[in-house]
Amino acid sequence: MAFHKKEAFTQKEQDLANFAKAMSHPARIAILKVLAQRNECICGEIVALLPLAQSTVSQHLKELKTAGLVDGSVDGPRSCYCINWKAFEKFNSEFNFLFTNLKVKNEKACC
Amino acid sequence: MAFHKKEAFTQKEQDLANFAKAMSHPARIAILKVLAQRNECICGEIVALLPLAQSTVSQHLKELKTAGLVDGSVDGPRSCYCINWKAFEKFNSEFNFLFTNLKVKNEKACC
């Protein structure tokens, strides 16, 4: 009954899993969409657009920030968030590397 | 104190989130890697390769199957799993659509 056995896997596997986990909730997908579409990455607007309480949105933003997918900066009394495209690109390419390459090898060598 | 508010989001957002959730654990990433690398998608071998109990691996495989990322077929006393490349490709392209396109628009129009 030991839990959280994630350390037993490689760092890359953990990194990819963390990336996926950050995107594993529709609210966070929606937040990323908003951030990507707007020129100004305002925080309060996200709350207004989502069917969630302000504290919940704040929590989701924190998770995205912790995962490195989003950067945040303070602008007076409000907070400004934006997508960290560099990190996103890195994850996306690792993701593609992991599968697209392997796919070519043996797409149909299966049961 | 209502939970599980995921239905409040679009179907696409939920689909992408489910896809991400399926990949949000390093064990499942590792399983997918094994499935992608081997010509034969044997089940017992996965158990031997992972630092997890057989029942736990079986549970992870079930989640991957439920998410549609993996297909399973019975082969006598053993089970055979393989990656559902079609589903995977679909998710990957939706994923790329969501971000790569938007990225071009406003990569640096941020705080």
Place this chain on the structure above:
DNA sequence: CTATCTTATCGTATATTTACGATATAAGAT
């Protein structure tokens, strides 16, 4: 300084995930 507005954090309830051992199931071997 006080009021207000914006966001973050705390506390908390419930749901879900993760993990294991034990057991069931189903096929092949003896």
Place this chain on the structure above:
DNA sequence: ATCTTATATCGTAAATATACGATAAGATAG
């Protein structure tokens, strides 16, 4: 028919995630 062998499922404990209201913290306005 019985014994392995392989896998799935059940039961269960602990960790983590989700959500909200309440409250704190920090900045600007008056």
